[in-house]
Amino acid sequence: MPASHRPSPESPERLIGIQQHTPAYWRASLALFFAGYATFSLLYCVQPLLPSLARAFGISAASSSLALSLSTMALALGLLPAGAMAEVVNRKRMMLLALMVAGCAALFSALAPNWPALLAARLVLGLALSGLPALAMAYVSEEFDKPTLPAAMGLYISGTVLGGMMGRTFSAILADFFDWRWAMGLMAALALLALVLFVWLLPAARAFKPQKPDLVHLLSNFTAHLKNPQLRSLFVMGFLLMGSFVAIFNYVGFRLEQPPFSLSATAAGLLFLTYLGGIISARLAAPVRARLGHARALRSSVAAMLAGLALCLIPSLLALGVGVALFAFAFFAAHSLISAQVGSTANHAKAQASSLYLCFYYLGSSLVGYGGGYLWEHGGWYSLLAMLALLLALSFWIAKEPSSS
Structure with a gap:
């Protein structure tokens, strides 16, 4: 323009x-x-x-x-x-x-x-x-x-x-x-x-005014965010939770193709309809946070993810479906809570704080999602679930820390 x-x-x-x-x-x-x-x-x-x-x-x-x-x-x-x-x-x-x-x-x-x-x-x-x-x-x-x-x-x-x-x-x-x-x-x-x-x-865009790039200033913003212990806790939680979320969905298709389920790709793909719950839980996260506070709401979300993971241990299609649905529902609530907290915790350069959070978030998707494949291949479904349970337990502990509340 x-x-x-x-x-x-x-x-x-x-x-x-x-x-x-x-x-x-x-x-x-x-x-x-x-x-x-x-x-x-x-x-x-x-x-x-x-x-x-x-x-x-x-x-x-x-x-x-x-x-x-x-x-x-x-x-x-x-x-x-x-x-x-x-x-x-x-x-x-x-x-x-x-x-x-x-x-x-x-x-x-x-x-x-x-x-x-x-x-x-x-x-x-x-x-x-x-x-x-x-x-x-x-x-x-x-x-x-x-x-x-x-x-x-x-x-x-x-x-x-x-x-x-x-x-x-x-x-x-x-x-x-x-x-x-x-x-x-x-x-x-x-x-x-x-x-x-x-x-x-x-x-x-009518309001946008391009700024002159200042590399030193931009790098100092990233450094300041990484030095903030509250933001670091949120970044790590994003890594752990997104990694766990992607890992279970990466390999649940392999699980469903095997006995006792032996499902087709179409039938297994219907499990991804559980994402619909994410639209609801992301919207519910704000009022729950207002009622319980950030830390308690976040711990509740992680606890619900652990409960969903426990249901996935049962060799039943119904239990697996409910477990994955609960896992997805709770994950999107946690993601919404952490995203909001990153914005309110960062006192400057909020866009860069959000990009740092998303960077950790997708790094978790890549590294945990890929690493979970080795556990699946060498230890099977239950070894994968055990690793995810450890990551979620660590997330629950981080959410209890004063820096995340």
Whole structure:
């Protein structure tokens, strides 16, 4: 937008922002919903396909998990520069570029001639998607009127939850009827359709004023956040909880293919419908926190995750389904609580604090998700659950510390 047409800092447009129940609100919110859907459907559509990829390429369960772990690792490492870039670049153009590159990488993944080529495409996909969370949250925080922020952010998060669920569920069903290549290709096509809707709907940024990059200042912000013991506790909890969450969903498909269940990919993929509970629990987290306080609410969420894990020990499809559903429900509540606490604990450079938290969050997804494969291969389902129980117990202990309350 030319400088002569950009609203001045004192203009009503700049001060008020996008208000709820206006056409601009619905356009922007739906655009961000589609962006959240595309991001997480592309990222996680490979998770239920891991058994199929292991068979197709003749690789182990742990190696097959690299299709997801490399993407989340690239996303995690890309979040730090993306968080800084969010202050200096045009948000809409960068989100458009990120989704376009990710969609093309996803299409190449479906056509990859060998395992290294598929992993390279997934690496590019993760790196491209790293721009979306930081830029989308920055767009919402600047362009929407303050009373409208929670509703707008909630719709964006709903899109991410729906994208994660549909990416996993649809790809499992498509793989059962066709094969994994068709599943990945069609998921990429749906994400590119979401990209078209995003570009059409999202209003141009009016409040954004690019800042001059200052590397020393940006690095000092990261250092200050890492020195803060309260933030460090929250970062570590994000690592442990997200790692546990991804690990159980990485290998539950392998578990369900084995006796006593012996389910098809479609039937196993329906387990990812438990993500729907995350939409509810993320919204319930705020009132529960107001009633119990942050530490007690967070400990309750982790305890519920442990209870869900205990149910997964029972060799019953009903118990496993309820256990995974409870695990997912409690995880999204914990994630919402920690995300809110990061924002309230950081007294400056909040976008960089959030990007640091998300960096730890996705590093946990990569490292614990991949490492859990070795336990699955050498010790089976119960060894994997024992490791996750230890990680959750550590999370519960950290949540009891004064620094997290």
